[in-house]
Amino acid sequence: MTRLALPLVILGTALLSAQQATPPALVTTQEIADGLPRDGSRWVTFGGSYTNQRHSPLTQITPANVKGLVPQWTFQTGTLGNFETTPLLRDNILYVTGPQNVAWALDARTGRQIWRYRRELPSDLTACCGLVNRGFAMLGDKLFMVTLDAHLLALDMRTGNIVWDATLEQYKNGYASTIAPIVVKDKVIVGAAGGEFGIRGFIDAYEANTGKRAWRFYTIPAPGEPGNDTWAGDSWKTGGASVWVTGAYDPDLNLLYYGVGNPGPDYHSESRLGDNLYAASLVAIDADTGKLRWHYQFTPHDVHDWDATEVPILADLTISGQPRKVLMFANRNGFYYTLDRTNGRIIMAKPFVQTTWAKEIGKDGRPMTEPGHTPDETGEITCPDITGGTNFWPPTFDPSTRTFFVNAREACMTFYAWKPDYKAGERFTGGAGQRYTSTTMPVYGALRAIDPTTGERKWEFKYLRPSTAGLLTTASGLIFSGDNDGNLLALDSRNGTLLWRYQMGANLHGTSAITYMIDGRQHVLVPAGTTLTAWALPQ
């Protein structure tokens, strides 16, 4: 060894040691609990925070300058199918799930791919409704993603390689999973889709480090458990009640809040007489044990496929002079609800679209149903339609103005029902719908701003057709939405004035924009169709 070589070796060893001593900072539970930081440096959980408010503190882009937004880059998936995902951002890297269980890590400055993960899916997969995925969760150096064949994967954030693979249930029996997980403490919370295939739904928690299941909460009680008597005969075994949209979490109460899907078979009432708990309900579950703390059933004995799989939003509001811990929920059944999230009691409930099946919620918390809205072989017309007054696309909440925003649908449908036969792994809906239009019931959509203390509409922005876009608000007074014709829209969140638009070429189906800071510039990232596009003001 020469006299020069020895110092080089020492220097190299020192550099290597230094690199090994300072690995990339791990994602902590604290930063997930902290939600969206003021510096805009991260978006590390589905709804921005456990509250699902999707309200960013960033103010660089304002109603006054939003017209100046220019695209920074566009990423194309190169896969079949469309985004329904919420991307996550950490350390200037975007982690994105796509259709067909493909996922990417992208450089948020340039949109350039760092790694790509693709899962081989079985050829006999029958997942309903769309081969989609709604996003990652993250903790430590791992990403968590569910799969269409009903697995939960942990991927290495730096490589996209699988760390562990847990089976939720057998896809051949109709189970699938599309939900964005969330991480609570050391657990990953997920649910199963398959409400149209006669599954028995559940919410699961898995140890983030090992993939070992920590607990399971079945959304349909077994015999002997409270609520099983709300299912006639053995109908509980195939009652659906899937969980495919991400819930919220209150760290102080240590409660998870998840909306539960429709009972199955979807339309045929006599196949499952009873209220059918906890289908079409909101369940509050202890995050450590998976035990049910309370529930509220929005649509007892639903026969219109009105999953309660909309995104719940948490906030602390002063109502009638009293501080209240509330949960806000715009339901597929056409009603908007403000619930007390400590006990599930209704504070306020009111239709936010035309509803013909019920006009109001009674004092006992049950909808006061109108006659003639049980589907049969001859068909019955009900509003809202099967897709509902809204659906899984995320709403948003601006705490500064105490306003809940939702993309609402005005549509009706003729519902039919007949007795179905159950065969494991096959569709089990017992009916069908047919679009219904008339001059008195026109089909359209609207972005609606709702006061959660009264249910009153503050303003609306009408679309030609119902929109399926999720929403994002910012502290500067902006709301980002989209119509179903592919227009990305920015509006003034105080009054609904349209400020800026861009034709994306595809609608934001079930996706929302997210926003963050890169090198001192606020970016707005928009998944639409097969593209991700980042926007910012000119440098």
Place this chain on the structure above:
Amino acid sequence: MTWRTFCVVAGWFIVASALTDAQTKNPLEGDQAAIRGGMGLFRARCADCHGMDAHGVRGPDITQVWASGRTDEGLFTTIKNGITGTEMPAQPRLFDHETWQILAYLRTLAASSRPEASRGDAESGKKIYQANCVSCHRVDGTGGRLGPDLSRIGAARSREVLELRIRGGVEGFLPGFEPVTLTPQTGTAIVGVKKNEDLFSVQIMDSRERIQGYDKSSLKELQNNPRSAMPAFGSNRISEKDLDDLIRYLQTLRGFDPAVIQ
């Protein structure tokens, strides 16, 4: 060979022949029992996505599949195998005869793709067509573009529907053919049919068959005309015999459809 054996063998040949022919033709088409069975199967397995009337809900409208040139054999394969990468599932547990039953029923929801019992003179009908229809409609690359292309209309619509449409007994219009009048901020009104529209723009084909897009902010008014541009041809304009001839002509058409892989 006994008579009984002969019958079995002959029966087998008949079935085998039907199955061979099934490569292009549904052996159960028109069979009332099969149609009834197919209705139940369709409602149980297909209607949730494609709608009770097959006009589409979550899944696409499938009433025009034959009109677009799909064959019985191709549709049979699609139902059995599904479409990889889409929500259309395979139906591995569906028996072949059940698949044919579904197609037999679907055929009753879709329009007839074959000429019904011959009635009328196609040659005469062609002349009536050229005198009354060609300025707005197109057949095999000739004619106007303001109305729908009729090159395969006889395969897409039943005689009854064609008759109703020609006589003016059907309200409404196909998407892409909604009559519209645009009034610019300055200049004269533009009449045409609407090809597309969103909140901010509208795309039309004007009466001179120019396809154009307009920013709505540049328009004083956009008026959707509630009635189809298709005039009603009553018996004073087209006699019963001429109507038979015209429909017979339309039923003979089997134009090229680029949507169909040849």
